[in-house]
Amino acid sequence: NAGVTQTPKFRVLKTGQSMTLLCAQDMNHEYMYWYRQDPGMGLRLIHYSVGEGTTAKGEVPDGYNVSRLKKQNFLLGLESAAPSQTSVYFCASLRRGGLGSYNEQFFGPGTRLTVL
Amino acid sequence: AQTVTQSQPEMSVQEAETVTLSCTYDTSESDYYLFWYKQPPSRQMILVIRQEAYKQQNATENRFSVNFQKAAKSFSLKISDSQLGDAAMYFCAYNLGNEKLTFGTGTRLTIIP
Numbered sequence A: 001n002a003g004v005t006q007t008p009k010f011r012v013l014k015t016g017q018s019m020t021l022l023c024a025q026d027m028n029h030e031y032m033y034w035y036r037q038d039p040g041m042g043l044r045l046i047h048y049s050v051g052e053g054t055t056a057k058g059e060v061p062d063g064y065n066v067s068r069l070k071k072q073n074f075l076l077g078l079e080s081a082a083p084s085q086t087s088v089y090f091c092a093s094l095r096r097g098g099l100g101s102y103n104e105q106f107f108g109p110g111t112r113l114t115v116l
Numbered sequence B: 001a002q003t004v005t006q007s008q009p010e011m012s013v014q015e016a017e018t019v020t021l022s023c024t025y026d027t028s029e030s031d032y033y034l035f036w037y038k039q040p041p042s043r044q045m046i047l048v049i050r051q052e053a054y055k056q057q058n059a060t061e062n063r064f065s066v067n068f069q070k071a072a073k074s075f076s077l078k079i080s081d082s083q084l085g086d087a088a089m090y091f092c093a094y095n096l097g098n099e100k101l102t103f104g105t106g107t108r109l110t111i112i113p
Helices: none
Strands: A004-007 A010-013 A019-025 A032-037 A043-049 A065-067 A073-078 A087-095 A104-107 A111-115 B003-005 B010-014 B019-021 B024-026 B033-039 B046-052 B064-069 B074-079 B088-095 B107-112
Touching: A004 A087, A019 A032, A019 A087, A019 A111, A032 A073, A043 A065, A043 A073, A073 A087, B003 B088, B010 B019, B019 B107, B024 B074, B033 B064, B033 B074, B046 B064, B046 B074, B074 B088
Parallel strands: A010 A111, B010 B107
Antiparallel strands: A004 A019, A019 A073, A032 A043, A032 A087, A065 A073, A087 A104, A087 A111, B003 B024, B019 B074, B033 B046, B033 B088, B064 B074, B088 B107
16 A cells, blocks of 8 residues: 655756656545645645546646546646746645544655756 | 634754644634644655544644644644654644645744754
8 A cells, every 4th residue: 555656756847848747546535636835835735636537726726737537646737837836746635534534635755846 | 715824933842842833723614624744854744633623622642732722713733752753844734624725834843952
């Protein structure tokens, strides 16, 4: 049971290049999330998905696209990278606790992206 | 919209002593969840402790405990017998269940040997 994994762990891009970050979870969770973490700002939600084939915008969606073609995978794409997208990106999936129990988000190890 | 405020960007504590990290939040909801996450230099987000708003009893997990004041919308974390491994960024977070986590800006905790 690997939990939530992210690929790659590090990446350097030039302005205008594109790339895709892959998030995978083996816990059969329906909900998945992409956050970005910037110094002094905590984690902010970019996009999320409530199930296979669905996506929705979060707090800071501009410049990103996502896809959830398979339940276990949630992809985050940057079509034309900008220096403002330099950040650490975290993926998370949600374990629903059911009646009387709480839901818990499990986080991947993060991807550090630098856009020059 | 819900907001989470951590007013202490940095804190330090002597090893074996006790430290309290502050968190306040703003919400109009009555049922919600509050969390403290630890982020060590490895970047991994680790759940430290959680609190359900409908529970009056403060949550505890070994050396970690919270002081949950619902009326004041305050959720502080107390770390007892601080250890070197406790050094990390600590984030307070809020959510309504299935929805996204709303994070505070974090408190960097340094442990002084």
